[in-house]
Amino acid sequence: xxxxxxxxxxxxxxxxxxxxxxxxxxxxxxxxxxxxxxxxxxxxxxxxxxxxxxxxxxxxxxxxxxxxxxxxxxxxxxxxxxxxxxxxxxxxxxxxxxxxxxxxxxxxxxxxxxxxxxxxxxxxxxxxxxxxxxxxxxxxxxxxxxxxxxxxxxxxxxxxxxxxxxxxxxxxxxxxxxxxxxxxxxxxxxxxxxxxxxxxxxxxxxxxxxxxxxxxxxxxxxxxxxxxxxxxxxxxxxxxxxxxxxxxxxxxxxxxxxxxxxxxxxxxxxxxxxxxxxxxxxxxxxxxxx
Amino acid sequence: xxxxxxxxxxxxxxxxxxxxxxxxxxxxxxxxxxxxxxxxxxxxxxxxxxxxxxxxxxxxxxxxxxxxxxxxxxxxxxxxxxxxxxxxxxxxxxxxxxxxxxxxxxxxxxxxxxxxxxxxxxxxxxxxxxxxxxxxxxxxxxxxxxxxxxxxxxxxxxxxxxxxxxxxxxxxxxxxxxxxxxxxxxxxxxxxxxxxxxxxxxxxxxxxxxxxxxxxxxxxxxxxxxxxxxxxxxxxxxxxxxxxxxxxxxxxxxxxxxxxxxxxxxxxxxxxxxxxxxx
Numbered sequence: 001x002x003x004x005x006x007x008x009x010x011x012x013x014x015x016x017x018x019x020x021x022x023x024x025x026x027x028x029x030x031x032x033x034x035x036x037x038x039x040x041x042x043x044x045x046x047x048x049x050x051x052x053x054x055x056x057x058x059x060x061x062x063x064x065x066x067x068x069x070x071x072x073x074x075x076x077x078x079x080x081x082x083x084x085x086x087x088x089x090x091x092x093x094x095x096x097x098x099x100x101x102x103x104x105x106x107x108x109x110x111x112x113x114x115x116x117x118x119x120x121x122x123x124x125x126x127x128x129x130x131x132x133x134x135x136x137x138x139x140x141x142x143x144x145x146x147x148x149x150x151x152x153x154x155x156x157x158x159x160x161x162x163x164x165x166x167x168x169x170x171x172x173x174x175x176x177x178x179x180x181x182x183x184x185x186x187x188x189x190x191x192x193x194x195x196x197x198x199x200x201x202x203x204x205x206x207x208x209x210x211x212x213x214x215x216x217x218x219x220x221x222x223x224x225x226x227x228x229x230x231x232x233x234x235x236x237x238x239x240x241x242x243x244x245x246x247x248x249x250x251x252x253x254x255x256x257x258x259x260x261x262x263x264x265x266x267x268x269x270x271x272x273x274x275x276x277x278x279x280x281x282x283x284x285x286x287x288x289x290x
Numbered sequence: 291x292x293x294x295x296x297x298x299x300x301x302x303x304x305x306x307x308x309x310x311x312x313x314x315x316x317x318x319x320x321x322x323x324x325x326x327x328x329x330x331x332x333x334x335x336x337x338x339x340x341x342x343x344x345x346x347x348x349x350x351x352x353x354x355x356x357x358x359x360x361x362x363x364x365x366x367x368x369x370x371x372x373x374x375x376x377x378x379x380x381x382x383x384x385x386x387x388x389x390x391x392x393x394x395x396x397x398x399x400x401x402x403x404x405x406x407x408x409x410x411x412x413x414x415x416x417x418x419x420x421x422x423x424x425x426x427x428x429x430x431x432x433x434x435x436x437x438x439x440x441x442x443x444x445x446x447x448x449x450x451x452x453x454x455x456x457x458x459x460x461x462x463x464x465x466x467x468x469x470x471x472x473x474x475x476x477x478x479x480x481x482x483x484x485x486x487x488x489x490x491x492x493x494x495x496x497x498x499x500x501x502x503x504x505x506x507x508x509x510x511x512x513x514x515x516x517x518x519x520x521x522x523x524x525x526x527x528x529x530x531x532x533x534x535x536x537x538x539x540x541x542x543x544x545x546x547x548x549x550x551x552x553x554x555x556x557x558x559x560x561x562x563x564x565x566x567x568x569x
Contacts, residue, residue: 091462177491178532205465243465248557249535255564274539274543274546
C-alpha cells in the first residue's frame with residue numbers, strides 16, 4: 001500500500017531572477033507503507049529539496065505530494081499535522097536541542113501535537129529507549145551530553161511524535177564506525193518493531209547497502225533510479241557516471257565476476273560475500289588447515 | 291629533531307572552576323617534515339584536542355608541543371606556530387569568510403602583512419594546487435561541499451604553512467567531494483612536501499596515508515604503516531574502529547583457511563591480488 005506519493009513534483013528557486021534553478025524536476029515516486037527506502041545522490045542532485053517537500057517545509061512550485069492519497073497542501077492551514085506524520089531528522093540535529101532538560105526537549109514534539117504531559121512523557125521515554133539513550137541522562141541539560149548522545153536525543157525528539165514516515169538526513173555523519181553501526185542498528189530495529197516507513201539519506205553506500213530495501217537515486221533534479229537496492233548497486237558504471245559509487249564489497253564482487261568467479265554482482269555485505277567466496281576459493285586454491 | 295614533537299602531553303578541559311576532565315593522558319608523538327599521518331580513534335578519544343594542540347589553539351596542561359623548534363604552548367610563539375601549522379575543520383560553511391573565492395584565500399596572507407603582489411602570486415598558486423583556480427571569481431556559498439573544503443585548504447596553503455592538520459574534512463561531503471579533497475591533500479603532500487595530519491573516521495582514507503596513528507582513551511594505541519595497523523583487524527574492532535571492507539574480506543577469508551598472499555588495503559589492491567591468484 002502506498003503511504004506517500006509524489007506526482008510531477010517540481011521545485012524552482014529564484015523564479016524570474018537570473019538565478020532561477022530547477023532543483024527538483026518532475027519527480028513521481030511512491031513510497032510503500034513500512035518500507036525502508038535509501039536516498040542517494042551527490043551534492044546538488046536535489047535530494048534535500050525533495051525531502052523538504054515531503055513534509056511540507058517547502059511548498060512545491062509544481063506537482064503534488066500525496067500522503068495516503070491526500071494532497072498535503074489541500075488545506076495549507078493544516079500543514080502542521082503533516083509534519084507530525086512525516087517526521088524529519090535533519091543533518092547534525094544536535095544543534096537544534098534547546099530545552100532545559102533532555103526529557104523536555106524530547107517531549108516538545110508530542111506536546112505540540114496536543115498530548116498531555118503524561119502521554120508526552122511516556123512517548124519521550126519510549127523514544128529515548130529506542131535510540132539507546134540511558135534513562136539517567138533524561139534529567140540532564142542537553143548541553144552536558146556528548147556529541148553522540150546529543151544526536152540520539154535529537155532523533156528521539158522526532159521518533160517521540162511517532163511519525164508514520166521517518167525521514168533521516170545523514171544521521172551518521174561525523175560518528176565513528178562503532179557509533180555509526182549502533183545508530184544504524186537502532187534505526188533498523190525501530191523500523192522492524194514499529195513497522196513505520198523509513199527514508200534514509202546517506203552518502204555512505206556501505207550504510208545504505210546494509211539497511212535499505214529499495215533505493216532512490218537522485219540526479220540533476222530527477223529520480224534517476226528507483227529499484228531494489230541490489231538492482232541499483234548492480235549498475236556500478238551508471239552510478240559512477242552520476243558521481244556515486246557502489247559499496248567496496250559490491251565493487252570487489254563485480255570485479256571477481258568479470259574474472260569468471262560465480263559471485264552475485266549485487267553482493268551488499270562482507271558476510272554475504274564470504275558465504276559465496278569461502279567455498280569457491282576452497283575449491284580453487286590450496287587450503288591451509290586451521 | 292622532528293618537525294612536530296609532542297612530548298608527554300596531558301590536557302584537561304575545565305568543566306567548572308577547579309574541576310577538570312583530563313582527555314589526554316601523556317601522549318608522545320613525533321612527526322617528520324613531509325609525512326602524511328592519519329589519526330584515527332573513536333569519538334571522544336582525544337583526536338580533535340590533539341589537532342588543536344598542534345597549532346597552539348590549545349595549550350597542554352602538562353608536557354610540551356614543539357613545532358619546528360618552537361614551543362607551541364608559549365603565547366609569544368603563537369603567531370609563528372600558526373604560520374607553520376594550518377587547521378582545516380569539518381564544516382565547510384563555517385570556515386569561509388569572504389564573498390569571492392580568491393578574496394577568501396587572500397584573507398590569511400593579508401593578515402600576515404604579505405605585500406599585495408606576493409599575495410596575488412600565493413593565492414593563484416594555492417588555488418591551482420587544489421584545482422580551484424577556475425573558480426577564483428565565484429561566490430563560495432554557491433560551491434559544492436568538496437569545492438568549499440578545497441578553498442578552505444587553499445586559504446591555509448596561501449599562508450605557506452608547512453603542515454596541514456585536517457579534522458574530519460570530508461565528514462559532510464558526498465563521495466565525489468570526498469575524492470576531490472583526498473586528491474588535493476595527497477597531491478600537496480607528494481608534490482609540495484607539505485606535512486599532513488589527517489583526522490578521519492573513514493578507513494579507506496586512512497589507508498592512503500604513509501603512517502597511521504590510532505588513539506584510544508587519550509593515549510596512542512597503535513602507530514605504524516597502514517599495512518601494519520590494518521592487519522590487526524580484531525584489535526581495531528575491539529577499540530570500536532573498523533577496517534576497509536576489502537581488508538575485512540581478505541582477513542576473514544584467511545581466517546577460514548583460504549591461503550591468500552597478503553591482506554590488501556584497498557579495492558584495487560584486492561582485485562589485483564585476486565586476478566593474480568585466479569590467473
